[in-house]
Amino acid sequence: MSRFSIGDRDFLLDGEPHRIISGALHYPRIHPGDWADRIETARRMGLNTIETYVMWNAHEPLRGEWNAEGWNDLGRFLDLVAEAGMHAIVRPGPYVCAEWQGGGLPAWLTAMPGIGLRSSEPTYLAEVETYLRRVYEIVAPRQIDRGGNVILVQIENEYGAYGSDKAYLAELVRITQDAGITVPLTTVDQPQPQMLRDGSLPGLHMTGSFGSRAAERLATLRDHQPTGPLMCSEFWCGWFDWWGNEHHTTSAADSAAELDALLAAGASVNIYMVHGGTNFGLNNGANHKGRYLPIATTYDYDAPIDEAGDPTDKYFAFRDVIARHTTVTEPAPPRAADRPEVTAPLTSLGDWRLAVETAAAVADAPPTFEDLTHVSALIEYTAEIPAEAFGDAETALLTVDGVRDLAWVEVDGVRVGSLARTWHERRLTIPRGRTVSILVEDQGRVNYEKRIGEPKGLFGPRVAGLPLVGWTATPIDVAAVGERLTEATAPAEPLTAPATAPVALRGGFTLDAPSDLFLSTDGLGKGYAFVNGFFLGRYWSNGPQRTLYVPGPATRAGDNTVVLLELEGTAETQARFVARPHLGQSVQ
Known part of the structure; x- marks a missing residue:
């Protein structure tokens, strides 16, 4: 067993200075069959740590119905990180933001009469304690001082941008320590004085979230965290997309230069995101700063590892930077290959509301x-x-x-x-x-x-x-309707003209072997897409994205089925799978 602690200027691993070079992977945004692949690709970029949020509403969408299996198997995810020889950082919130539905807070929780979200209000704290103890049952035995790989646990998330209830933060610390968490506890806020003051407590190690002006922001962080290691625990290397806007990208060269500045200053880093993944199903959140803007299905984030798990130009630029500051010996993974191009003529199953x-x-x-x-x-x-x-x-x-x-x-x-x-x-x-x-x-x-x-x-x-x-x-229940229509045996009418909505459309296609795919949404209106009953997510002609990512584990050799629940009508009579993703016109 090892020991991880905070020294006067460094993180200490068994008493020796240690720099964290981490990347964010959100396990609910990645098909479980791809977890090991994404972790390994991140490791080969030169990372020694993987960080993840825990989304409360993914684990407990209905009160009392806790699920830590399958897509929610946090323990298996952390074990795969350990098997790759990497450390792990866990950020359980309870609020995570993350452009995720409700910031991770379940709808049943937020609907409780009189509840005081993200505060020391008793009803909220009671529910939070139950949640956190469930998470820590998984995390505590996997801490590094118990033979596992978890080295840090975060308290709340950018709390200084929301409130200043110190009693709330103190309760989160009490619950966390009482549940057996012994590794160092951290907070994260944007390096603005008021946010740093409001978002932490003595004894919690402050870290920063930013994507530019590294030297300036590290200096502000040091003013408020006079001892211990500097860390940017959310190094924003890209951005997210929302419907009706452009696809956001950042310059690989500029991001690599900022990463170089961070590492040259001796700071530790967690790259947000190293691989963004996908808001499969209905998991996208929304922003509202005067206008309601729902987040797109893709969470590609212009990350070093793209939505399909392929290394990008940013990946190789980051890998070169990391290699200047530490040893990177593993060969880089190959660049992206074209995925199969197939066509599925569509049939009409009629009004999908009849399947409700x-x-x-x-x-x-x-x-x-x-x-x-x-x-x-x-x-x-x-x-x-x-x-x-x-x-x-x-x-x-x-x-x-x-x-x-x-x-x-x-x-x-x-x-x-x-x-x-x-x-x-x-x-x-x-x-x-x-x-x-x-x-x-x-x-x-x-x-x-x-x-x-x-x-x-x-x-x-x-x-x-x-x-x-x-x-x-x-x-x-959109997911249930999609699954039901995937298996439906009633006769379907060939689609000979563009469809009017609401309508369910289904098509078949064959593959030589399971494979990632990109479903083109050009010519579709608005709706929900399924492959073999797997809920890919929402599509919308409003853009920017023009493809939906289909993870390989959701496909199979031989016959496959695509189902569309169309809300507005199509200009197409077939579903097309294309060789490369099209996430929309880019803007930097």
Whole structure:
């Protein structure tokens, strides 16, 4: 067993100075079949450590239903890191940000009446303690002083950007130490004086998060952390994408120069992200700084290791920098190869809503997603329109107090328009009819600042100023529908013309062997994609991304199936898998 500690100027491994050269990998963003590959590729870049967040809502989407298996097997992930001969850093939050749904905080938690998020409020702390103790049951026996590989555990996450409740931080420390965590505890904040003061406690080792002006930011960090090693525990080497924007990239040369400056100053580093991965399923978060912006499915992050696990120009530039400051002996992995190009003619399975098996709820006002304990993306709301709403006119004005986050409106089964939160839309002219149905999509829960935990759904619908009452709300489990339609045996109609929505489309294709793929979304509208029942995530013609990554372990030799749950309609009659990813027009 070894010992890891903090010295006067350095991290100490068995009493000797040790520099951490780490990279962030989020295990829920990587297919478990690819964990070992991504860890090994990171190691061959010259890293000696892997860091990961723990996403509470991935492990416990419903209260009391804790899951630490499969995609959530943190223990196996840490063991694979150890098998690669690398140390590990664990950041369990409970808040993680990470452009992840709700910043990692479960919707059932944020919906609790009177709860005080990220504070010493008792209800919140009680739930946090239960969560953290479950995580530490996994982490504690894997600490380096017990024969494992975990060398650091982080308390909270960039807390100085949110609050200054020292009693809250103290409780997190108490819980962590009482649960058997004995390795050094750290905090991270942007190197701004107020954030550093608010986000830490005496006895916690401060680290910084930044991606440029390394010398200046290390100096600010040193002002507030006068002893011990300097560390940038989030070295931002890229950025994330959101729907409707460009694909964000950073210069490999500029990022490598900043990394060189960090290492030349003697600092330790954790590269965020060394490999970003993918917001598979419905795991993307959202930002809101005056305008709601949902995060895209890709979390490529312009990282050194791309979304498919291939080394990039940035990888080789970083590897060269690291080799100037430490020994890098392993050969570099090969550059990216083209993936198979295949085509799957599509058939129509009809309206995918017919495959919904969840029971509807009835209420005077539209219930929220939280009211229905619904953690998937869609609820369909239906109500009768009062006849007096139209009078002698053939149209009337539908208004809402708000929609979170995107809604498609039907009158008597005919789609008549949509309302988008991103565009601040709250009114729509509808034709005369008896019944209105409004399909509402949660496009991703805000993962930053004060909007964490806001309810999702339809708010204050009226027609001609008259409130609509007597709502039927049908929660739709998107993943279950996709899996059900993958296995459906009912006859399907060949798609001979572009499809109108809502519609389920299915196609078959063959592979010689399991392989990564890139599903082109050009010509598709908006919806959800599945391969062999594996939920790839959301697609949207709004861009920037034009492909969805299909991990090799989700495919098989021989026959494979692709299913699309289309919300807006297509311009294509086939699904195409292309050789290379297309994440959109780049901007630096």
